[in-house]
Amino acid sequence: MDENFGGSNNPCILGLTNGTYPNGTLGKGTWEPFGIYVPTDSEMDACQDANDPWAGTAKYGWWTTYFIVSVFAVVSISNGARRFHNLNRIHGLQSPFSFHHKVSALFRWASYPQIKAFGGFIPPLGPSLVIFGFLIFSIAICFLPRPYYRPPNFGSPPLSLRSEWLATAMVPWIYAAATKRNFLEFFSGVSYHRVLTFHKWVPWICLLMSIVHATSMIIKANRQQPWSYTIRTDPYYWNGIPALAALAWLCIMSLGPIRNRFYETFYVFHIVAAVVFLVWMYIHLGNLLESWQYLHAATVLWGAAIAWRVVVHAFDHGWFKKIPRASVEMLGADAIKISVPMPSNRTWGAGSYVYLRFLSMRPWESHPFTISSLPAPSMGKESDAHGKYGVNQMVFLIRPRAGLTARLRSSLSATQGPLMRSCLVDGPYEGYIDKLRACDSVVLLAGGSGMSAIIPVAQALKRASGKIGMSCCQNIRVIWAIKDLSCLVWFKGQLDEVKGLVSIYNTGSSDMNSKLYNENSKVESATSPSSVESFGNVESGRPSVKSLVAQAAQKFNGRLGVLVCGPSSMVLDVRNAVATLQRQILALNEIIQSKEIELYEESYSF
Structure with a gap:
């Protein structure tokens, strides 16, 4: 037994015996002020050195x-x-x-699945x-x-x-x-x-x-x-x-x-x-x-x-001397369109998002919105070649909920015509367009206003399709689920550009569609039978996203990219559908033609 610790080999023995060594010798510390032994520095160091020292x-x-x-x-x-x-x-x-x-399929199979419990929490x-x-x-x-x-x-x-x-x-x-x-x-x-x-x-x-x-x-x-x-x-x-x-x-x-x-x-x-x-x-x-x-x-x-x-932020706004004024207006089917004019040299990629800060509405807050437009002509490789918006501007399509969007709707209800509001634009922050360009085929799925993130990507991919140095994408399919056909007015000009690529699933009741169809002539024109059919296939009912993704994997060779933006339930269904297909790739299922299937998702909010 080590005699260095009064007959004990435990350097902390004084703390266990309240200051007395096994051989009866007292430690050199004190018992003040509460009667519990307080060691000297050397006694404390000896104890600590042997037991994970401080x-x-x-x-x-x-x-x-x-x-x-x-x-x-x-x-x-x-x-x-x-x-x-x-x-x-x-x-x-x-x-x-x-x-x-x-x-790649193994890692995706191990990372994509998500349980639906608690709403994707x-x-x-x-x-x-x-x-x-x-x-x-x-x-x-x-x-x-x-x-x-x-x-x-x-x-x-x-x-x-x-x-x-x-x-x-x-x-x-x-x-x-x-x-x-x-x-x-x-x-x-x-x-x-x-x-x-x-x-x-x-x-x-x-x-x-x-x-x-x-x-x-x-x-x-x-x-x-x-x-x-x-x-x-x-x-x-x-x-x-x-x-x-x-x-x-x-x-x-x-x-x-x-x-x-x-x-x-x-x-x-x-x-x-x-x-x-x-x-x-x-x-x-x-x-x-x-x-x-x-x-x-x-x-x-x-x-x-x-x-x-x-x-x-300051550089983009001329050191805060050139703050743009956004135009805010109501569209059909309870949607708000925000248009923010941009300098002629300002560009952004398809599917990018920004944070908008309205100076007259709680200026300490900023809110994320996906840009539903492309830059104006000559502003970038994904520019709006057909000049749908006339000038270079960021366009946002949002459905009012609570908070800022509810206040915007309230302000619009109290006035006639669009509002003009000064706002700061933080961004753009890039989306997934560069990754989708490297895919041989792309399936784009949107639910409701989630189309605002999908439609510019579809436009950009179509314009770059088959151009070496621009995109590998040869096949594009767009699937849009909406509650009523009046939603088509939101993206009418953009849908014209990608018509034939879009499958529209009308999930609302016929009574609702009839009511909204007759609300105003603008919506009526956009949703007339001939107009609707010109965009692509129109079907009634909720789409089976699992089947649609599986069909694409069975049809398209090479790398398949899947981008989804919509309600959390839709995103979860697509995510799990793509995860299931990874197992079939690993099992060498001959039905699956795609060698790789990548998933990308956009959320309504952060």
Whole structure:
């Protein structure tokens, strides 16, 4: 037995015996003020050195960082190879980088499926596996090493320190994923909508680790002194409460139903809570073991993204001297059309989206809308060659719901004719058009106003079809489900360009269609039998998207791209249909002609 510890080989023995060695020798510390042994620095160091010392716990933050960076690097390298391969496909060149179609099908089969429970609240299988894997990693790093606690007055519990570093190391990535212009989306190729999935779920793991940290620290404090004394004398306990409360607020208020219910105020309070959390984290950590480096990273990433966004915003608006005035008008079938004039040199890709900020309507809020138009003539390779809009302008087609869109409808109801409103345009942020150009065939599915994201993509693909260096796409099919035929007036000019490619599914009752048909002459003209039939096939009833996607896979060779924008139920059905087809590709089902089937989706909102 090691005599260095008074007849014990346990360097923490004094904490277990309240200051007395097994041989009867007393420790050199004190028992003040609560009768619980307080060791000397050398006695504490000896105990800690043998049991996950405080000075070495920063490694858990680095392990967390290594895990996240490794996942990000794998996804980014894969995306880089994929982009290069797509570029070569578009230009008709042989690519040195490509993935075997069965390997691609395997990864898609493992990432596309999504359960319908809770309205799509649970992410698709791929992101869910990554998030769950990170949760398991965090729990393993936190709870597998022993010990969990030290004797009273011998230092912070190892369990508390491990969980603290795990939570702190997540902070830069959470803030990076929150920005609209972020490096995660650019390098990984993951859509902003999917990056937000990680932004919504990783904070819950951070909150879990923070609760473990706080709970173990409270247990430690109560073992050595009254809680009232701890709060009064130790600032590390009370200054951690605001940060924990802010994080809990951010997580709970970001839950889908709550966020959607209070979206008008959610954004402002979300930003305030994010600032409060970061400030109090600085105060709480006190840069012990250089822990501020994670907060510095979060501050720089967040601040740089905001600064870059402001600079681009200012540049696009002539340093805020040339603010466009949007025209807002009502269309048939309860839709609102917003037209924003753009400078002649402003261009954007099909399916891009922007954030609109109306200066006379809650100017602190911005809302995402997909651009349903293409640039005017000579403005870009996807320009509106037929000059449907006359001038270069962004056009948005939206269905009023709550919040901003409801206020717009209310304002339009109180006036005659269109409204003119000053607005700032943040964007454009690119959609999926470049990836769809690299597909041999494309199926575009829309539900209701989701056609606003689909119709410009269909136009762009048709114009570039068969042109080397522009697109590989040879076959285009558009499927649009609408409740009544009066919706056709929304995109009449654009539908003329892609007529013959569109299949329209009228899901409304005949009585509803008759009523809306006779509401006004404009709608009547757009929905007359001859006009409707000129756009393409018209069928009654709800489309079976599963069958439609399967039929396309059985008909078209090569790479098939599927883009869907519509209600969440429609998006889920298409997603799971494409996932099912991946299994058939893996099984070498001869019925399936497509060697690859890619899925892309747009959402009504973020």
